[in-house]
Amino acid sequence: MRRKTINVSVGDVIIGSDYPIVTQSMTTASTLDTEASVQEAIKIIDAGGQIVRFTAPNIKEAENLQNIKDSLRNKGYTNPLVADIHFTPNAAITAAEIVEKVRINPGNYVDRKKFEIKEYDDKTYNDELLKIEDRFIPLLDVCKKHNTAIRIGTNHGSLSDRIMNRFGDTPLGMVESALEFLRICNKNDFDQVVLSMKSSNPLVMVHAYRLLVKKMDEENMHFPLHLGVTEAGDGLDGRIKSSLGIGSLLNDGIGDTIRVSLTEDPEFEIPAAKKIIDKTRILNPINKDDHRLSEYHKRSTSAVLNIGGDNVPVVLSSSNVLFEGNGPDYFYNEKELINNKNERFPYFYSIKEYRQSDNKSDIINFVSLNKETITNSIMSSMPKNVVFVFDFHDNETDFRGIFNFFEKQGITNPVLFKKSYKEEDFEKLSIDASIDFGTLLLEGMGNGLWLDSDHHHERINELSFSILQNTRTRIFKTDYISCPSCGRTKFNLQETTALVKEKTSHLKGLKIAVMGCIVNGPGEMADADYGYVGSGKDVISLYKGKDLVKKNISSKDAVDELINLIKANNDWVEPLI
Ligand code: SF4
Secondary structure (H helix, E strand, O other): OOOOOOOOOEEEEEOOOOOOEEEEOOOOOOOOOOHHHHHHHHHHHOOOOOOEEEEEOOOHHHHHHHHHHHHHHHHOOOOOOOEOOOOHHHHHHHHHOOOOOOEEEEOOOOOOOOOOOOOOOOOHHOOOHHHHHHHHHHHHHHHHHHHHHEEEEEHHHOOHHHHHHHHHOOOOHHHHHHHHHHHHHHOOOOOOOEEEEOOHHHHHHHHHHHHHHHHHEEEEEEOOOOEOEEEEEOOOHHHHHHHHHHHHHHOOOOOOOOOOOOOHHHHHHHHHHHHHHHHHHOOOOOOOOOOOOOOOOOOOOOEEEOEEEOOOOOEOOOOOOOOOOOOOEEEEEOOOEEOOOOOOEEOEEEEEEEHOOOOOOOOOOOEEEOHHHHHHHHHHHHOOOOOEEEEEEOOOOOOHHHHHHHHHHOOOOOOOEEEEEOOHHHHHHHHHHHHHHHHHOOOOOEEEEEEEEEOOOHHHHHHHHHHHHHHOOOOOOOOOOOOOOOOOOOOOHHHHHHHHHHHHHOOOOEEEEEEEEOHHHHHHHOOOOEEEEEOOOOOOEEEEEEEEEEEEHHHHHHHHHHHHHHHOOOOOOOOOO
């Protein structure tokens, strides 16, 4: 049921719908440091990664890929290698003679971003496209000669001025950015192309990929897709964000290779990627006419107490244990749900129980529902103060079909999702739950979640709130965007991200980016409120939104300077001790 694609050969790994989904990662060492790059690549491969990518910011790095490749082959590692290119067509051409795939960013392969606002008439627009052709065709020629594949890797944060002015910072802009290059490939009979549409916002990323598929189908193009959420960060949030974006698309049958970008050592990305692939269940791929394909539509519901209507999604739990000041909105206690004002409401396991009960609440009743009990007559006879708790045990429920049915019948009772997990591995549980609940919330379905598991309740509550945070349906803590780092990073990004988090994690609702390099960092940090961006060896630049406010400060003072900047803009509050 995967979306049918052509096959693209990357060395002896084939990316395409006739083959299993391929996992890959990227090294973080300088590509000039052969030994460190080789060691990182080996760790990725030993963890099960099939393809390894290296940054090649200049020709020198591109040339050194030969030494890295030779060393890996001498050690018996035959996995295909990829060069990651931004801004430097010459480095791309050098690398294409050495490695099996070259990734280019259509936003900056030829264009230099000036953040100019200007009106493009068709002539100016087409002149720029001709300039791209001039610079891109030589790369295609080298790739043809050496059987090198290409990834046209669009990033939400680095669209060209031309695209920004005509299409804006939108999924359509991302798609058009790739199509400009793809059409040149077609014109020149080059078909060994993979595409990606990455964003740090899983919703934008999902919409962009789906739109790309729609547009490619319209132009009879069937290239395979590389999926990823950029700057996902580390730990729990990094895994949740990646699972939401990648999992949503894999469940639609979209995606042929994946990279989970974490601000951690690269080999940790591979087990997470495999767990996301394991969870894939293609049940009812989104229809190309579905209104949720590339726009967010929240299901319209009536509010019952603080559930549904305009309220943020609620968290239910089998325990009222708080974590860091946050606890569930409702917790379960022997047949009742108790809210945080200590009010008690009945919980019914079935519609039959509810109907026969003399103990109904005038305010709110929770009634458990499953796919078998949904019929027109049952649903439409339910009073307005009933909140349905959709208890799902398997992955076989067609929620899109069910919510379309609700919409058609005008049923507006809120719906909460409940699922019990036996999974012992917390990483796997986080990934499974993010895909189960998060992908539904990303499509505007559901008014809350109830995640039941034997893991410690604090961890479960944190996971539940974090799923809501990463779907951006309920913000309860600081949001972090941090890149995975690569050979361009000249400071310890993992340690710095941990330090920034330690000092700022009480700033609820603020979005802070920690980015490895000045070349891509400012563009890729998307809509962050503050940016901490590496601008050289142990020097940092600080941003307020898109504006550079402090340049080249020593990394040892930079976190304090970041706090001063937040204070100067009145976004700082003192942490509770
Ligand atoms: S933003 Fe991070 S991952 Fe991207 S190129 Fe710069 S250092 Fe590398």
